[in-house]
Amino acid sequence: MSSAQRGPEDIKDEDELYRRIHPTHVINGKISSAAFKQRAPDLSVDIARLTTPERALVNYPNYGLGSLVAGFFRNLKLEVYHAPIPCNYGHAIVYGKITPSMAKMIAIAVKLVRRPMIKL
Amino acid sequence: MQKEPFVTTDSKKKGSAPQWPQDFIGDITLRSNVLLLDAAERRFWTTKNVSVESFSGRASVHSYRIGSFGLRLTNNTNSEYTIVVPQEILTAETAMRSHASGPNSWVVATWENPKFALLSEYCTQMWVKLKEITKLPTNWDSFGAVPISVRTAARTLEVLIEAFGVPHSQGWEQLIPFVVPCPDGSIQLEWERNGKELEVIIPPSRDEKITLLQVSGEGKELRESTIDLPEEIDQYLSWLLKE
Numbered sequence: 001m002s003s004a005q006r007g008p009e010d011i012k013d014e015d016e017l018y019r020r021i022h023p024t025h026v027i028n029g030k031i032s033s034a035a036f037k038q039r040a041p042d043l044s045v046d047i048a049r050l051t052t053p054e055r056a057l058v059n060y061p062n063y064g065l066g067s068l069v070a071g072f073f074r075n076l077k078l079e080v081y082h083a084p085i086p087c088n089y090g091h092a093i094v095y096g097k098i099t100p101s102m103a104k105m106i107a108i109a110v111k112l113v114r115r116p117m118i119k120l
Numbered sequence: 121m122q123k124e125p126f127v128t129t130d131s132k133k134k135g136s137a138p139q140w141p142q143d144f145i146g147d148i149t150l151r152s153n154v155l156l157l158d159a160a161e162r163r164f165w166t167t168k169n170v171s172v173e174s175f176s177g178r179a180s181v182h183s184y185r186i187g188s189f190g191l192r193l194t195n196n197t198n199s200e201y202t203i204v205v206p207q208e209i210l211t212a213e214t215a216m217r218s219h220a221s222g223p224n225s226w227v228v229a230t231w232e233n234p235k236f237a238l239l240s241e242y243c244t245q246m247w248v249k250l251k252e253i254t255k256l257p258t259n260w261d262s263f264g265a266v267p268i269s270v271r272t273a274a275r276t277l278e279v280l281i282e283a284f285g286v287p288h289s290q291g292w293e294q295l296i297p298f299v300v301p302c303p304d305g306s307i308q309l310e311w312e313r314n315g316k317e318l319e320v321i322i323p324p325s326r327d328e329k330i331t332l333l334q335v336s337g338e339g340k341e342l343r344e345s346t347i348d349l350p351e352e353i354d355q356y357l358s359w360l361l362k363e
Binding site: 034 | 252253256260261262263264265266298300301302303304305306308310319321331333335339342344
């Protein structure tokens with residue numbers, strides 16, 4: 001279990017979650033599955049109804065922004081819970097091991113709501 | 121027709137473990153017929169009236185240095201195209217930085233499995249990308265990503281060298297993948313051909329296997345596999361290239 005403290009917000013399956021996307025992870029307008037291949041089992045996301053795309057990218061203006069509903073992660077047997085941090089009440093965690101197949105399924109499903117401002 | 125490799129080395133290993141300082145590199149052979157078909161044709165647009173003036177080399181035992189090694193192509197208008205292998209090319213920390221003196225071609229070596237590959241101008245973008253991602257700092261993705269090590273990049277080159285040796289008839293351009301850094305320090309190669317995708321994940325540790333993901337059926341059919349050695353990639357690329 002992740003050490004991040006659970007917050008009070010209940011995340012519904014239909015809740016949209018934002019995830020910053022590094023410019024190297026957008027290829028010809030599509031998100032690479034590499035964006036979801038982390039060492040740690042907790043993937044940081046923002047709950048869309050508790051933030052805005054602008055706030056999600058406030059310190060990272062060149063990044064892209066992906067969006068996917070919480071239910072998609074839960075269907076992959078991943079846990080999704082609210083985990084507010086001091087500067088970001090809308091922060092949440094997607095918890096669990098993401099295999100290469102799962103990363104690919106996520107990458108295919110994620111909508112790119114903001115393209116990166118630069119191409120790397 | 122199956123293409124021969126541009127360059128081969130007579131590598132005799134002592135023991136089975138890939139401990140490169142103990143490896144022996146023998147004579148190096150450049151295949152002039154391949155060079156005429158590929159390098160010269162790309163440079164001069166024709167193989168007619170192109171002569172290969174000289175090239176030879178011998179690597180020193182245990183030293184991984186090549187004293188004088190290169191080739192020069194000359195056509196009937198006396199235009200020259202010279203490729204030189206830098207002396208440092210086989211030292212561990214400079215392999216990534218070594219390249220040919222030709223304007224748009226690259227000679228690349230990897231140190232754990234000493235081989236050469238001549239990557240021509242259409243590979244430049246891939247090569248530049250591979251070098252760039254080794255410069256990414258800690259936390260480059262803002263979520264705690266680790267840097268991409270030169271050793272991981274070198275192992276990726278081994279995979280690429282094997283990939284470019286796969287027999288096919290669709291042009292080498294078809295074999296150029298996207299090179300993508302992963303937050304865990306891995307490098308991912310991505311190919312998309314004939315409605316299929318192939319992802320190859322090269323991990324930062326040699327103790328970990330190379331993972332492959334075959335994607336077909338409009339993203340609905342996914343199959344994961346692992347391989348131990350870069351040369352095992354050929355069957356997967358053959359799958360990808362099969363129409």
